[in-house]
Amino acid sequence: MLQLSQVGVEGRLAPFSGQIAAGLQVHLIGPNGAGKSTLLARLSGILPGLGEIRLAGRLLEDFPGNELARHRAYLCQQQPPVALMPVFQYLALHQPIGVDENELENTIFYLAQCLKLSDKLTRMLTQLSGGEWQRVRLAAVLLQVWPTVNPHSQLLLLDEPTNSLDVAQKVALDRLLSEFCQSGRSALVCAHDLNHTLQQADRVWLLHAGRLVAEGETLEVMDPGLLSKVYDVDFHLQALGEQRWLMTKTA
Template sequence: MLQLCQVGVKGRLEPLSGQVAAGVQVHLIGPNGAGKSTLLARVAGILPGLGEIRLSEKLLGDYSGMELAKRRAYLSQQQSAMSLMPVFQYLALHRPVGCGESVLESTITYLCRRLKLTDKLSRMLSKLSGGEWQRVRLAAVLLQVWPTVNPQSQLLLLDEPTNSLDVAQKAALDHLLREFCHSGRSVMICAHDLNHTLQQADEVWLLQAGRLIAKGSTLDVMVPELLSRVYEIDFHLQSSGSQRWIMTKSV
């Protein structure tokens, strides 16, 4: 579905290659400055650089802006709220071209109910808390590629999407992302919570200082020896039945 061939950004990300199959959730992990956000922006097509990126075997640069917007959606790490706009109007800006009013309304209702935004639709963006604004941004980017309103969508790119979310809101987002992947679409996420990655990711790409150190299945990459070397802190794996946790060792 997505192929990267020697993709990089001069001075920020050394060339790397890899692919993402349909229906998987891939987490990009690594210390601050590892190149996670750079890679995600490069895959989104908003950051120029080296190498080739193909989405459905077509070069990313060969898509028009409108075509690319139908195929993928991208959530940046930070964005200021537009003050003179209510939530419902902001969401409307992200409606896929050509979707019907009925299915659009039902999809917005579903996403807003899941993300606990139903009572916020008429509120001005400038009146939202940090967590509320993050959930509105998530609802908007999900709306852009949600299968019921956009059958052409394939990829969702999220840079630290759980910022400012509480435990229940993170669980709601996890549910929506699993649903999205179960429809045959894929998600790439920049993440810092290693235990969340351990529980939710299908694949993990580990970066350090602009280099791809390892990529593969979650259990193959999320091993204490490798993580300890990259993060420069001692980890150990705690298990209980089928559940596993990455823990730092006490000094």
Template sequence: MLSLEAVQLAGRVGPISAELAAGRLTLLLGPNGSGKSSLLAAAAGLLDGQGEIRLAGRPLRAMALSELARRRAMLVQHAPLPAGLRGYELLALAVAPLGEVSEAACLAMAELGEYLGLASLYPRLLADLSGGEQQRLQIAATLLQVSPRINPEARLLLLDEPLAGLDWQHQLATLRLLRHYAGLGLAVVASIHDINLACQYADEIWCLHKGRLVAQGGPGLLTPALVAEVFGVRVRLLEQDGARLLLPD
């Protein structure tokens, strides 16, 4: 679905060659400054560097911004919110590249609102919301843009630290939604910091360190040795009923 060929951003990432498959949730792990945000921005076509990135076989460089807006969506960190908007208006902007706000879009908005607890936030001004409430609305807007129900051209969903600022309930709800969207056929990739949540929810994990992709594979790749090498933390591994848990030693 998304292929990276010798992708390199000077001083930040690479070179990295890898593929993101449709129908799978890939979670990026790595310490601060390891290149996760830069790699996601490059994969979204927001940063230009060396190498080539292809989405569904086509180079990103060959796509106009209008086409990119239909093919992929990205949640960025610390995105400025438009002044004076209410919650439902933010989601309406997310579907603007797809045309008018259709009945199907309203149904998708209602479903996301129920799952992420947004109903009470929709009529409120964004400036009056807490950081976590704003984050939930921005997650919903990003998901709405590539919802297969209203956008059959969507192929890729990228999220940079979507769990930041969320309470535990909404962290879990967000991860379940990402797995659901992967199940609908999208390639979904997100950066997070919680190693144990990655073990529980990821189909595949990419581990970045100093701009390099040092490990990729299933959750089983997260061994105490790798965690010590990448994060500088000693942990011990517990396994029970098929679940893996890494605890500080």
């Protein structure tokens, strides 16, 4: 679905090749400054760089902007709510063109309900707390590519989407991402919570110092020895029932 051929950004991300198949949730992990945000911006098409990126076999630069927005959505890491508008108007800016009004209304209601925003739709963006604003941003980017209103959507790029979210809101986002990927679409998620990645990701890309150092199945990449070298922290894997958890070793 997404193919990368020697993709990089000069001075920030060394070129590498890879691919993401349809229906997968892929997590992008690594220490601060590893190049995760740079890679997401490059894959979104807003940051120029080296190599070729193909979405469904088509070069990314061959997509006109409005068409690219129908195929992929991108949530950057930080974006202040500078616009003086209510939440429902901000969401309307992200709705796909030509959508049935009833289907659009149902989808907005569903996303708002899942992310606990139903009572925030008339509130001004500048009146939102940090967590509320993050949930509004998530609802907007999901609306852009949600299957019920956008049959052309394929890819969701999320840079640290759980920022400012509490535990219940993280669980709600997990459910929405699982539903999105189960529809045959894919998500590439920049994450810092390694145990969350261990439980939720289908595959993992591990970056360090601007290079992709490992890529593969989750348990393969989330190897304590490999992670210890990259993060300079001693990890060990703890089994609890059918689940595994990464723990740090203390002296």
